Amino acid sequence: MKLLYFAWVRNKVGIAEENITLPDHVGDIAALLSWLRERNDGFADALSDMTAIRFAVNQEIAALDQPVTDDDEIALFPPMTGG
Amino acid sequence: MIRVQAQDFDVGAEIDAMAAGNTHIGGIASFVGYVRDLNDGNTVSAITLEHYPGMTERRLNEIEQEAQRRWLLEDALIIHRYGRLEPGDRIVLVVTASAHRQAAFNATMFLMDWLKTEAPFWKLEATGDGEHWVEAREADDIAADKWKQKN
Numbered sequence: 001m002k003l004l005y006f007a008w009v010r011n012k013v014g015i016a017e018e019n020i021t022l023p024d025h026v027g028d029i030a031a032l033l034s035w036l037r038e039r040n041d042g043f044a045d046a047l048s049d050m051t052a053i054r055f056a057v058n059q060e061i062a063a064l065d066q067p068v069t070d071d072d073e074i075a076l077f078p079p080m081t082g083g
Numbered sequence: 084m085i086r087v088q089a090q091d092f093d094v095g096a097e098i099d100a101m102a103a104g105n106t107h108i109g110g111i112a113s114f115v116g117y118v119r120d121l122n123d124g125n126t127v128s129a130i131t132l133e134h135y136p137g138m139t140e141r142r143l144n145e146i147e148q149e150a151q152r153r154w155l156l157e158d159a160l161i162i163h164r165y166g167r168l169e170p171g172d173r174i175v176l177v178v179t180a181s182a183h184r185q186a187a188f189n190a191t192m193f194l195m196d197w198l199k200t201e202a203p204f205w206k207l208e209a210t211g212d213g214e215h216w217v218e219a220r221e222a223d224d225i226a227a228d229k230w231k232q233k234n
Contacts, residue, residue: 007133007205008216056203059138075135075203079219082163082202083116083175083195 001070005046006077009053012046022070029055030064032074047076054079084159085143087134089166092176101158101180108157112187113178114195120170122217125210130217132165132174135203139163146197150179153193154186161194163204193230199223 004017026035033050036043047053050064056075057066068074086092098111120127147159162176177194181187199220206217 004135006135006203007207056135056138059135059141075138077135077203078205078216080200080203081206081217081219081223082204083199083223 001068002073004073004075006075008078009046009076013042022068027067028064029057029062029066029068029074032068033064052078085140085147085161085163087136087139087143087163087165089164091164091173092162094173094176097160097162097176097178101160101178105157105180107182108180109182110184110187111178111180112184112191113176114191115173116175116195118168118170118172118174122208122210125208125212127170127208127210129167129169129209131167131207131209133205133207134163134165138203142202143198146194146201149197150190150194154179154181154190156181156186156190159190159194161198163198163202165204196223196226196230200227 001020001022002017003020005013005015010016023035026032033047037047054077055062057068058073094113094115098113101111102108118127118130143161143163147161150156150159157180160176160178164174168174175198177191179187179190179194181190200223207214208217
């Protein structure tokens with residue numbers, strides 16, 4: 001799975017992107033976020049307030065219960081501020 | 084048409100290009116967004132626009148198609164810049180052409196309202212107090228939601 005981080009999410013987790021292999025028990029966005037939070041303080045801090053985080057699966061905005069697999073591109077970012 | 088680019092754009096040239104050769108067009112409306120030197124009481128020296136290459140183009144195309152679905156447009160253009168910009172620099176251009184003015188005015192407002200909340204851009208603002216990420220505004224969410232209720 002390709003993971004991408006943008007804006008202050010990237011600042012807090014310390015990397016812009018990475019490739020990972022999902023643990024067997026991680027099947028949706030909510031489980032992925034729980035697993036990422038356990039990795040280190042940076043991830044725990046970045047993902048502490050779920051109302052401040054948006055996520056995209058294969059470049060489409062997704063909900064917490066969206067299924068994910070190792071073939072997906074997942075992005076985590078703050079609410080968008082275009083224009 | 085949509086374009087995501089670091090370089091500046093020429094508003095007059097874009098409008099002329101849209102009008103050229105299409106005599107069904109009765110009116111063209113446009114909006115140009117600029118970097119402001121004051122935000123939430125802080126003096127802004129620069130902003131750096133970050134985006135999600137791939138998703139940005141996809142979302143802008145979807146937003147443009149939504150405008151074409153809602154209004155009878157002859158043409159529509161969105162140009163959004165990224166990278167480091169200073170006060171007075173152009174950030175975004177929306178141009179829409181229609182047979183009659185109302186569709187062009189409304190589609191331009193719609194496109195700007197949706198760009199604010201639906202396109203994956205983020206702004207890092209440099210002020211006298213250092214750098215910080217610009218937070219999404221509730222007023223922008225309300226402006227975007229207004230169009231969701233209408234259709």
